[in-house]
Structures are given as C-alpha cells and as structure tokens.
Amino acid sequence: MSQTYKAVLFDLDGVLADSAREHYAAWKRLADELGLAFDEQKNERLKGVSRMASLDILLEDAPRSYSDAEKHALATRKNGYYQAIIQKITPDALLPGARQALEACKALGLKTSLASASRNAPLLIDRLGIGPLMDFIADAGAAKQSKPAPDIFLMAAKGVGVPPERCLALDDAAAGVLSAKAAGCYVIGVGDTDILAAADAIIPDIAAFDPKSCLD
Structure with a gap:
C-alpha cells in the first residue's frame, strides 16, 4: 500500500461474523414452502447480494x-x-x-464503518455486542443499488468523513470486492483467492488482518 489509510470499511457476514447458516435456514424454509429446490450450491450465489436479488435467484x-x-x-x-x-x-x-481487529483499529485511531448489504445489520451488530466499536453503520436500505454497485461503500466512507481512496475495505464476496473497488477503496478480500481475484490483496480470514498495515 502506497498511502496511509484513515478508515476501515467492513462487510459483516463472512468477515466479522458468520450468520450464513441462519440465512440458509431462512431461505431453505421459504423454498420448501414454495416447493423449490434449494441447496448449499445455490445458497453460495446469494452471498453479498441484496434480498430481492437473492429472491430472484431462488x-x-x-x-x-x-x-x-x-x-x-x-x-x-x-x-x-x-x-x-x-x-x-x-x-x-x-x-x-473479529473483535480484536476492531479493537486494534480503534486503538490506532482508525475510523470503523460497516458496509453490509444486509438491512438487518444494525440488529446483528447489537446482538454481537460490537456496536461501541463501530463509528458508523451504512443503511443498506438507503442504497439506490446493491453490491456490486459502489453505493454502500461510498455511504460507509462518507459516514466517517473519509474519502474512499483513503479507506481500506474488507469483503468476502466477489460482489463486495467489485463494489469497494468501484467506490475507490483499497480492497482486501477475505477468503477464497479464486473468488476474490479482483481484490488488491487477499487474506484467509479476519484473524489475519493487521490494522497496522493501514498506517505503513
């Protein structure tokens, strides 16, 4: 990285927390009620996209x-x-x-902002007990377009008063990586190197994230 970053924009599911099983259970219940086939493979396609786009896939x-x-x-x-x-x-x-990464960001004076496609993000943040570690939570419901459009990351950056080009973004989905790139952020993909090939850098999980790298 060639410049100092002032904020870290986090996706939620798959980066900070894992509610994939809960999402799958809810979609599977709906699919069963409609008499539609729904398995883990199709569920993977819902990753990082909006609720309505996910429904279209279902x-x-x-x-x-x-x-x-x-x-x-x-x-x-x-x-x-x-x-x-x-x-x-x-x-x-x-x-x-996850908690350690957020705490390290705060200790280093980095702004933290959530850029999740989920409209349930505020509830999840509360249930996870990390609200005090977040400076801003972007409202997915206010985004005109969902990921891979840049709207949610632009909102997350604006919410902490930092230009996108001075923000580092973490996302675990291809759509999220493209969204953050389109916003102008430096993007770290979290997870599969093949799926996240468009990211500027890739780490296996949030435990491998070193916030000090933002200050190098």
Whole structure:
C-alpha cells in the first residue's frame, strides 16, 4: 500500500461474523414452502447480494412467474424467518479475530464503518455486542443499488468523513470486492483467492488482518 489509510470499511457476514447458516435456514424454509429446490450450491450465489436479488435467484426454477407485489411479500416472509433466528445470536457468532481487529483499529485511531448489504445489520451488530466499536453503520436500505454497485461503500466512507481512496475495505464476496473497488477503496478480500481475484490483496480470514498495515 502506497498511502496511509484513515478508515476501515467492513462487510459483516463472512468477515466479522458468520450468520450464513441462519440465512440458509431462512431461505431453505421459504423454498420448501414454495416447493423449490434449494441447496448449499445455490445458497453460495446469494452471498453479498441484496434480498430481492437473492429472491430472484431462488425463483429461477419456479414453475410460474411472480409479480413484484408477490416478490416483496416473499422477501418479507423470508426476512421474518431470519429475524426470528438471529434473535438468538450471541457474541459467540463473531469470527475468531473479529473483535480484536476492531479493537486494534480503534486503538490506532482508525475510523470503523460497516458496509453490509444486509438491512438487518444494525440488529446483528447489537446482538454481537460490537456496536461501541463501530463509528458508523451504512443503511443498506438507503442504497439506490446493491453490491456490486459502489453505493454502500461510498455511504460507509462518507459516514466517517473519509474519502474512499483513503479507506481500506474488507469483503468476502466477489460482489463486495467489485463494489469497494468501484467506490475507490483499497480492497482486501477475505477468503477464497479464486473468488476474490479482483481484490488488491487477499487474506484467509479476519484473524489475519493487521490494522497496522493501514498506517505503513
């Protein structure tokens, strides 16, 4: 990295916490109710995309088309299932090294901002007990376009008053990496090197993230 960064923008699911099982359970319940096939492979395609885009993927093999009103009703139903599940989430759902990464950022004077595609992010942050470690949580519901558009990362940067080019972004999904790149951030992919090839750098997990590198 050739410059000093002033803020770190975090994706949530897959970077700081793992609620993939909860998302899968909620989508699977909806798919079962609709008589549609839904497995782990299809679930992978939902990673990092909006709720409505995820629903479109779920409905790809549906025997009939659904109106916009029906789709919104289905998305609301799925979200109800998910919210009921995450009420039981505790700080134990934080991935190893997540809290330490946030604490290290704060100790170094780096701003921290959340750039999650999930509209449930504020609830999750509260349940995970890391609200005090976040300077700003971007409102996914206010983003005109979801990832891979840059909207959510631009909002996350603006929320902490730091230009995107002075922000380092962490995301575990291809759509998230493209979103942060389009916003102008330096992007660290978290996870699979093949999926995250567009990132500026890749680490295996949040435990491998060294915030001091932002100051080099």
